[in-house]
Amino acid sequence: MVTVSLTATSPEDVTTVFDVLRTAFPTDRPARSVAQDQSGGRPSVWTAEFEPTEDRITTGPTALEGAVSATLQGGYVAVDRLRAALDGAFTVNEAGTASGDQEKEVDLRLLTKAD
Structure with a gap:
């Protein structure tokens, strides 16, 4: 299981x-889950959990x-699989990582892929 947290973005993204x-x-x-901003002017953090399996449906470039x-947190293999899925859809820049015995955390910046 990988926990994905998204910040600094619009609900549409x-x-x-x-x-x-x-x-x-x-x-x-x-x-049919759609992200919604909370009132109050505070930064929002959206979180979901994904189960990265070996078999996945590949997606193509997607506009933002x-x-x-994005922060990904989970087991090494699971985080790597989820990141590979993001690489297929977006330009992914790594901003930092933290590693432990059983888990790692990766901070990413996602952008629309350039043509």
Whole structure:
């Protein structure tokens, strides 16, 4: 299981990223789940869990309105599989990593792939 947290983005981009991951892997999110901003002016964090399996549906490049900050946290193999799915849809820049015995955390910046 990998926990994915998205920040610094619009609800539309959150929905786009989660839709790409939902197409590729099983998730705890409903099929028609749409991200919504909370009132109050505070930064929002959207979170979902995905079960990256060996068999996944590959997605092609997908457009984003802006940059999306993503944090992936889970087992090494699972995080790598989920990141590979993101690489197929977006330009992925690694901002940092933290590793432990059983898990790792990766901070990414997702952008629309250039043609």
